[in-house]
Amino acid sequence: MTYCVGMRLDAGLIFMSDTRTNAGVDNISTVKKMHSWEVPGERTILIMTAGNLATTQSVISLLDERTKAPEDRKPSILEAPSMFQIAREVGRTLREVIAVNATTGQEADGAFGATMIVGGQIAGSEPRLFLIYPEGNFIEASEDSPFFQIGEAKYGKPILVRAQHSDMSFEEAIKLLMVSFDSTIKSNLSVGLPLDYVTYAADSLCVGHAARVEADDPYFLAVSNGWGEALKLAFDQLPEFKFDGSKGR
Structure with missing residues (x-):
């Protein structure tokens, strides 16, 4: 399992992913799930992956291979005329990889399943984000x-729904995402640090801030501890529940 979030802001796009992958409780490792391609001044593309590791790695490898020899290995995401066409190509490649790996039936298809978040911008168009x-x-x-x-989306979604707004800064968005990831990590052992994040400023046509957040990162620890204390304080300040005095009610 994994957890990745891609968010559209007025300022641009922001991406965050965990790095844990597991094939049972005794086989846990760290794998990068965030990938990017650039043509400086012309386009920037970012992809995050979740699902069967063999499937996602095959898709990323195929997409990357086609960018290195576009004259021989079309279609290339570095030549597609729009982000919409890039999303189509990623979707087509994902479907083909699953079809090749799966043997027969719905159960086989599910075993090799994967989902991806694709975002970025091509010069002359707006930043776009796709699932x-x-x-x-x-x-x-x-x-x-x-x-x-x-x-693993359910644990980290409530804070995003309540607090996300389009005009927040990248710094505010990273704080919000760290709260979302902290909630998920505390609720599901299959999601874990380190975390990777990337920002993309609208019309910059290049990757912005990119970093890895380790388990001992002081800011993440401050957010985690502060959010826990804030929740306890908010709970204590809620009105007390009282029974109405009727027996059995």
């Missing part, structure tokens, strides 16, 4: 749905 499903189809982020989650 790619295992079947190869996809949806795009909008004002009503400004962020996507893949992997």
